[in-house]
Amino acid sequence: MKAASEASMPDSTFLDSTELVLNMGPQHPSTHGVLRVILKLDGEKILGTDCVIGYLHRGVEKIAENRTYAQFNPYVDRMDYVAAVSNGLGYCLAVEKLLNIEAPPRAQVVRVILTELNRIASHLVWLGTHALDIGAITPVFYCFREREEALNIFEKYCGARLTTHAFRIGGLQYETYDGFERDVKAFCDMFPPKVDEYEALLTGNRIWLGRLTNVGVLTADECKEYGVTGPLLRAAGVKWDLRKAQPYSGYDKYDFEIPTRQNGDTFDRYIVRMQEMRQSVRIIRQAVESIPEGPIMGKVPKVIKPAVGEAYVSIEAPKGELGYYVVSDGSTQPYRVRVRPPSFVNLQALDRMVRGALVADICAVIGTLDIVLGEVDR
């Protein structure tokens, strides 16, 4: 802590406030990783913020240029490591677009099941840690208990729990295991009552409401201005979800809704994400009933060498629009892979969301942004 030195204070009394610059992070439990925020304060009021990021920068985009298309596939899991399956799906779709191929129907349905399970797992990490930041200790244990069930399915399917590398360019490497459908159905039966349980703990809770209502408001126009997508945009009343707007992997075949709210505050974002988990279960139920027979791998050339060209493909990741802009120069290695990370873009709106708020609110707002620093820094 250090006082801003430029403020000369001959006339000021002890009660006059002066600007204070407070450093938060990078080692701070409620920054969800290594995010450093420099806060400018007037008493408890936030006058402005400056985010210092890059502590987890590993040069993923540079690595991509030095690996073949298939070799780079596992690296994308290390960006948003709580939603690795979504990262993999986006990358595979982008390269498939460049190759002008499509995964076979069976692979697409399995992809949807795993991606939606991953969305639930990601939202559970968000809910647990968000509640913990605000002072509710119980939900994190409940959330991690149910997340474990989803991760068990990943582990049985591909051997890994977090960095799954579940998909391959052109489809899937592994056939589903015996009992996959039974496990997924059991999860779908088990999970919705658990969401009711979380809601019983939080939704009507006075402290929860007090800490969340009208905190970190972001209107629809501000969201668009800042490029903010995902649950934040939907909580501001914009009914926009890439799964509906530009369907991929056969999402147009499933019947589900896009939950929206109107106020765009932290509480609305909480409600939107809770409803999204229920919608994900709804999608998984339909998908698991309709897994078609057939191959799991499309006609992919042995050596992946897309024609000279470029493609931008984006998916609705749990955090928002996750895009891959891949440029091919006709060789076996991508010439350029640009990842458009939802966390990075959404984090930029932090300043707008907390200006004028109290210091304590910044933990709530960072929690509601649902950032993963691995994806912010890449």
Next chain:
Amino acid sequence: MADEQKPGGTEAPLPAGGEAAGKPAKPSPPKPAAAPPKPPATMAATPWESDLARGLKERFGGQIRETSTYLGQNFIVARPEAAIPILEYLKLEADFDYLVDITAVDWPKRPERFDLVYIVYSFPRNERVRIKTQIPDGHKPETAVGVHLTANWLEREVFDMFGIEFAGHPDMRRILMPEEWQGHPLRKDYSILQQDQRWVQESLGIESGQ
């Protein structure tokens, strides 16, 4: 995204379920060094015909060098000074109110070394367009912050990774790399093993990061 058009030309991508799928794989054993250095192959893009493309050409004339579509994705190649007016036009006249991304691609052998790529999306039209400009090393393109606030961090990242400075940007600092770092990692002449040795030694107190 509108109609998918089959790209023509010699370097056409493999057709969807085609018999050509296995063609390039079979004769060559998996030896990356054997990749044949072909004379400049170009993207097999086809002209993009739409009201929007016509409107843009009418409004900007010679400043738009190309309106094309590849794999069903539309893009504009424009002169560097036209990029911001085009973004403004798209935002105000055509509802492209969401700037998805700004990024760059380094082509060191070209005199205009960098491709600067803007991706915009329109919620009402559910349509995406890429705007590409080509700029030489050292050229300072105009910032897009005045049109879309989200450009702030995106341009800082482009500056950090490629060393492209944006004129008029309110806060042109590095964003991911340390501020004193020398070099711009995503340039093609920056080797994957390269690092700022001096920074590593002074800041981390170790001989080398490798």
